[in-house]
Amino acid sequence: MREAWTVLDLLRWTASYFAGKGIESGRLDAELLLAEILQLNRIGLYLNFDRLVNSDELTAFRALIERRARREPIAYILGRCEFWSLTFKVTPDVLIPRGDTETLVEAALKVLPPDGTLLDIGVGSGAIALAIAHERFDALVEGIDLSPAALAIATENAQRLGLADKVALRSGDLFALEDSRQYDVIVSNPPYIAVGEQPTLMPEVRDFEPALALFAGTDGLDCYRALIPAARGALRDSGTLLVEVGAGQAAAVAELFVASGYAEIFTSRDLAGIERVVGGRKT
Ligand SMILES: C[S@@+](CC[C@H](N)C(=O)[O-])C[C@H]1O[C@@H](n2cnc3c(N)ncnc32)[C@H](O)[C@@H]1O
CATH class of the missing domain: 3.40.50.150 (Vaccinia Virus protein VP39)
Known part of the structure; x- marks a missing residue:
């Protein structure tokens, strides 16, 4: 990975990395993980496509990407999921x-x-x-x-x-x-x-x-x-x-x-x- 990344660059790179790992929902997963790191919702992410991601955020994001690349489910990485429009804590x-x-x-x-x-x-x-x-x-x-x-x-x-x-x-x-x-x-x-x-x-x-x-x-x-x-x-x-x-x-x-x-x-x-x-x- 290079050093200066915008939100959009990172999403594109990550979606393609995930596709190479056989993950079908690569773009969505990239958005969910980056939104988590930047403390935004997905709409917020779209409104910040040109925002630069700083090195601390990049380090934290990399760690999540590697977990997902090992096929850990998004819900376990985020520690939560939606069911019946309610948010549930989930662990392995x-x-x-x-x-x-x-x-x-x-x-x-x-x-x-x-x-x-x-x-x-x-x-x-x-x-x-x-x-x-x-x-x-x-x-x-x-x-x-x-x-x-x-x-x-x-x-x-x-x-x-x-x-x-x-x-x-x-x-x-x-x-x-x-x-x-x-x-x-x-x-x-x-x-x-x-x-x-x-x-x-x-x-x-x-x-x-x-x-x-x-x-x-x-x-x-x-x-x-x-x-x-x-x-x-x-x-x-x-x-x-x-x-x-x-x-x-x-x-x-x-x-x-x-x-x-x-x-x-x-x-x-x-x-x-x-x-x-x-x-x-x-x-
Ligand atoms: C398919 S999961 C369903 C979990 C949850 N009800 C849901 O729908 O998301 C099955 C659940 O049954 C529990 N379970 C497995 N064997 C059991 C048993 N002999 N008696 C009671 N619960 C059991 C598991 O621990 C697990 O939580």
Whole structure:
């Protein structure tokens, strides 16, 4: 790199450097990282294309570029991401919430009755539970996770979003659900990737996101096999279970709902038209 750089020069150089590293969103990532260093938003960056970047800023930017070039996800580098228009703290202890998961939030909001109770199994950063609590102040929301580190992040996010009083978070294992409470709605975005798919995953996922959040046995369905029958015991009569599924898993998961005696089984599609959520009612 040379010494005198304008914002625009740096963005162009970095986008091309990232492209050479196989990063498809190179220009956007360059903008996000430089905006972070210069403490600007992206509009602010566009208004400052001719601004010279000083040597301290350049040094700090270089460090972030190198992390991204090693395929570390932008959200872990920035330490945050957006979900449901809310900002969540994320670290490598939690899955980075995906836009597709908003389909599960929408489906849950449709079936949650007034003053209803909801349990989120595998709460991670808290994305689903906190988005629902944010929309529905009347609801009593709980979240469980096997990972103490994830629970710590979810707790921090609840505090940051002013929802600590609305969401109860605790340790729990979906393979040993023993809940004395009965919920109106149970939601879960469990791990659903087959272990054998690990080598085919993008480096951002494979090398950085927590394995506990990703993998579920040889066919990716292990968590559903445990969760779908067990959740019946924690649902009120006529309560609804909703789970996120991976592309191509909806039919197999719907069969598990049938086998466990759920009724009114349905699927919801994400914005890409993929069946992303399977739900059913306890009869
Ligand atoms: C795919 S992530 C979903 C995180 C978050 N709900 C979201 O949608 O962004 C799955 C979560 O399930 C948790 N998990 C994995 N195995 C579990 C188990 N046996 N019991 C409870 N939680 C588990 C992981 O720690 C992880 O936080």
